[in-house]
Amino acid sequence: MYKQHTVGVVVPAYNEEGLVGDVLETMPAIVDRVYVFDDCSSDGTWAEIQRASARLNASRSSHVGDGREEFVxxxxxxxxxxxxxCVKDGYRRALADGLDVVAVVDGDGQMDPDELHRILDPVVDGRADYAKGTRLKNRGDTNGMSRWRLFGNVVLSFLTNLSSGYWGLVxxxxxxxxxxxxVLRELPIEKLYDRYGFLNDILTELNVHGFTIAEVPHPAVYGDEESNIRYTTFVPFVSLLLLWNFLYRIQKRYLVRNFHPVVLCYTVGITGLMLGAVGGITGLLTQTPAVSPVTVPAVGGFGILLFLLAIVLDIQQNSRLTYQSEPHPEPNRQRQ
Structure with a gap:
């Protein structure tokens, strides 16, 4: 229990042999129950989970008042x-057990369990409905992250901010x-995306419901783990998901509830951008532009201005929904 709140932790794992056991063994004392899911791993992940859970269940008991003593x-x-x-299944289990707050700690060892209390703080203190870590706020926290991975995270984070409306996220x-x-009881959890796009999908639903998010800086731990993301399928699917979520959010936030000029600015701006791009490409390919050479850049430029105006209005409407938590303590400082 942490600050009079019962705490559950969901641990998704896929081919994390040699890593997931340490994640389970280092769960802090504030955790009341752990839900670990092996997503049909092809290595020894399941056996490692079974061994670690047996040890933990023999030495630690759950404080959840549901009649079961299993910690894991x-x-x-x-x-x-x-x-x-995996996360959705864990959320469902935690809801059934009546836990007050539910965290997610991946089984690959990149999320330091010693930082868990800092991720929990904004939620248990009532300052946010949802808290998430960030590895990109402090320069030192990105040590060990490859340049390609850092670039991909930055680009995808920008696109996700545009899609979800949480412009303050890093x-x-x-x-x-x-x-x-x-919050879990209000969200349509079962409708959320099952694979790696889940993180992008849940942000959109949180925004549509008007929930506040806190982003908590923390260092990441990088070792010998390998990413299980297949980028040839991940990029196309997540791109379509982000587009769909953007349209869904704009409809729910700015049309269904109350009409807002941001809809008009986005619509006309994107239309102008597309017309300008098509006109420019057509003129280059055919060397015989269908319209005046002045019209194409004018339409494109007008589209860019309206699109940027839409982003500014969107940021203003969502500015209260995100905030950055305090930086994590220096390594030589003791935790309070």
Whole structure:
């Protein structure tokens, strides 16, 4: 228990042999129950989970008042269903057990369990409905992250901010999160994306419901783990997901509830950008532009201005929904 709140932790794992056991063994004392899911791993992940959970269940008991004493609850998917599905299954279990706040700690060892209390703080203190870590706020926290990975995170975070409306987020792809029981009960969890796009999808739903997010800086731990993301499928699917979420959010926030000029600015701006791009490409390919050479850049420029205006208005409307938590303590400082 942490600050009079019961705490559950969901641990999704796929091919994390040699890593997931340490993640489970280092769960801090504030955790009341752990839900670990092996997503049909092809290595020794499940056996490692079973060994670690047996040791922990023999030495630690759960403080959840549901009649069960197991500290670690394990489950193995019969087929690979995705990280998002593991998290959703964990959320469902935690809700059934009545836990006050639920965190997610990946089984790859990149999320330091000693930082968990800092991820929980904004939620248990009532300052946010959802908290998530960021590795990109402090320069030192990105040590060990490859340049390609850092670039990909920055680009995808910008696109996710545009899609979700949480413009204050720095590291949208960070899966170190905490969410309150009340928020989980309001979100359509089962409708969220099952695979790695889950993190992008849940942000849109949180925004549509008007929930506040806190982003908590923390260092990441990089070792010998390898990413399980298949970029040939991840990029196209997540691109379509972000586009769909953008349209869904704009409709829900700025049309269904109350009409807002941001809809008009986005619509006309994007239309102008597309017409300008098509006109420019057509003119280059055919050497015989269908319209005046002055019209194409004028339309494109007008589209850019309206699109930027839409972003400014969108940022203003969502500015209260995000805030940055305090930087993490220096390594030589003791935790309070």
């Amino acid at each position: 609850i394990t489950e193995r998917h019969e087929e690979n269903r995705g990280r998002g599905r 590291d949208s792809q960070n899966g170190y999160t905490a969410i309150s029981q009340q």
